[in-house]
Amino acid sequence: MTEKIDPKQELNEIRRIMERSTSFISLSGLSGISAGIVGILTYFFVYSRTNYLFEENPNFATTTEGLSYLLKLLIPTACASLATAFLFVLYFSARNAKANNQPLWNKSSKQLVANLFIPLIAGGAFCISLLVHSYLDMLAPTMVVFYGLALLNASKYTLEEIRWLGITEICIGLIACFYTELGPWAWLFGFGILNCICGVVMYFKHEQS
Numbered sequence: 001m002t003e004k005i006d007p008k009q010e011l012n013e014i015r016r017i018m019e020r021s022t023s024f025i026s027l028s029g030l031s032g033i034s035a036g037i038v039g040i041l042t043y044f045f046v047y048s049r050t051n052y053l054f055e056e057n058p059n060f061a062t063t064t065e066g067l068s069y070l071l072k073l074l075i076p077t078a079c080a081s082l083a084t085a086f087l088f089v090l091y092f093s094a095r096n097a098k099a100n101n102q103p104l105w106n107k108s109s110k111q112l113v114a115n116l117f118i119p120l121i122a123g124g125a126f127c128i129s130l131l132v133h134s135y136l137d138m139l140a141p142t143m144v145v146f147y148g149l150a151l152l153n154a155s156k157y158t159l160e161e162i163r164w165l166g167i168t169e170i171c172i173g174l175i176a177c178f179y180t181e182l183g184p185w186a187w188l189f190g191f192g193i194l195n196c197i198c199g200v201v202m203y204f205k206h207e208q209s
Helices: 007-021 029-056 064-099 107-132 136-157 160-178 180-207
Strands: none
Touching (some): 029 064, 107 136, 136 180
């Protein structure tokens, strides 16, 4: 006697297979943790290079010398931080894909990268304009907002946790836009601590088992 197949269960299984085929599921939680650590280190590096200058002169960013110094410091640091975090993501995701016998570079991963970097590049250009016009108070909140938008835009091609991370980043960045004194803390929390928390959740949910 043949066993009856539950149509609902069969549809759920088909949906699960289709979601896996159109999503980049090799994204590793360890990459989120490492990106968070890079964010934390970047924050303290920039803080150690700028805090004493603003203590001596609160209007440091509005001076020609100050603006030049910040441009030379922040743009290379941001690029180096992003490149380092991306390399960690690439390394741990490649290792995860190999362990699960899955391709690293496929249609989903290409769409993920494209949808992630378009808002990041636009946000980077906008943040440079804020820096050039000395809107320094808005710099950190804006970076967090655009980072959240980039994650949200890319989340449809990868794990569900990235979507919630993006939404949380946007909320934190918007709050800091209205309370600009929270900007540095929003940056540290958004790029550092939240990435680490999301990475831990992803690791134990998708990889530990």
